[in-house]
């Protein structure tokens with residue numbers, strides 16, 4: 001196995017939409033089994049970069065190398081089919097999988113339990129579920145395809161602080177239990193500190209990597225005090241403060 005085959009490596013990535021440069025020169029790596037967080041100002045190109053890593057779009061220049069077989073996206077909008085109940089939304093994702101058709105409902109119900117939903121929720125339609133429950137169904141649907149790379153584009157940003165904390169803990173647990181690698185886009189430095197092994201801070205468009213920062217502390221030990229202190233330490237770095245325009249970030253309730 002060579003050095004490039006043990007996770008995700010992005011090298012010299014540049015991209016322009018027509019005459020508009022979006023990504024200037026992005027290089028980083030994320031080892032297998034780790035959680036990376038991409039953070040940067042609105043419109044700097046985070047979603048574009050994530051789409052390229054998931055092969056939904058192709059860069060103008062540079063390379064993306066990884067050895068993941070099943071990347072899967074989870075977006076801020078859970079994108080559930082409104083005419084299918086929760087279990088059927090997941091069963092739909094199982095079509096074409098190695099799981100036999102007659103086992104799809106059972107597998108869907110198992111996955112709903114994995115993400116913390118009750119057996120009764122399986123028959124509910126998206127409009128009968130709360131925002132947090134819909135996002136849990138979207139996560140269960142993502143797990144249905146047995147991914148090895150989770151590409152998470154602000155999946156918690158529409159949720160209130162309490163729900164967001166629950167979902168962060170759930171996603172971290174799933175990543176650990178299923179041996180996944182994840183790249184999470186967020187606007188929230190506290191969320192990045194809570195979730196990431198490696199934080200990648202992007203500048204405003206055209207985005208460059210302003211800083212990369214590894215957090216070694218185990219997730220279970222990242223309490224509010226640690227998160228506050230680590231956010232403060234990061235913002236004391238002028239390159240990070242400038243990239244994130246700190247006057248908008250605040251030091252409020254960590255999420």
Ligand SMILES: Nc1ncnc2c1ncn2[C@@H]1O[C@H](COP(=O)(O)OP(=O)(O)OP(=O)(O)O)[C@@H](O)[C@H]1O
Pocket residue numbers: 017022040041042043044045046047048049205
């Ligand atoms: N398909 C496209 N065609 C043209 N321009 C695009 C396209 N997709 C994105 N852009 C532009 O590229 C830039 C980066 O967009 P992108 O959505 O990647 O940013 P972002 O950092 O994820 O933003 P946000 O944090 O607000 O979600 C923006 O100026 C956007 O308007």
